[in-house]
Amino acid sequence: MAAPETLPDVASASSAALFRLRHLRLGLDLRPEARALAGCLVLELRRLICLIYLLLFFFPSFYSFRQIWWLDPELTYGNSKPFVFTQGHSVCNRSFFPCFDTPAVKCTYSAVVKAPAGMQVLMSATRSNYEEEEGVYQFYMEYPIPAYLVALVAGDLVAAEVGPR
Secondary structure (H helix, E strand, C coil): CCCCCCCCCCCCCHHHHHEEEEEEEEEEEEEHCCEEEEEEEEEEEECCCCEEEEEEEEEEEEECCCCCCEEHHHCCCCCCEEEEEEECCCCHHCCCCCCCCCCEEEEEEEEEEEEECEEEECCCCCCCECCCCEEEEEEEEEEEEEEEHEEEEEEEECCCCCCCC
């Protein structure tokens, strides 16, 4: 009996049933003065026959990512720092970083983000760390999630009470 044919995922056109994405590693460099973001990505894949592959992608600095939104300092509360955020709903994070942007593929992720002094960076991760001397933020999401839930925000962010909790 022949193995059933594997159809590509309708959300990403990938053959996600042929592999398991184990971990996604992002390295990002925020360049707000140019409204740019550059980085690299490592995908740790395991084929269903137990071979492990590491795929490395470098993506250059772009000005027109569709789902990365830049606000000029004049449009922010403090009027001093730019503000950037991603909007990765549905299948839009593929314009943020190369990924299998489909609900069918879930993985843990880690990210290292370099940002200029005075810009705080947050991501949709369960753990984070900041190295002030280097201006580097480190994030780790220990639960497997689809790529569209990877989110980033950076700017002159200040903690505020939002309720009695």
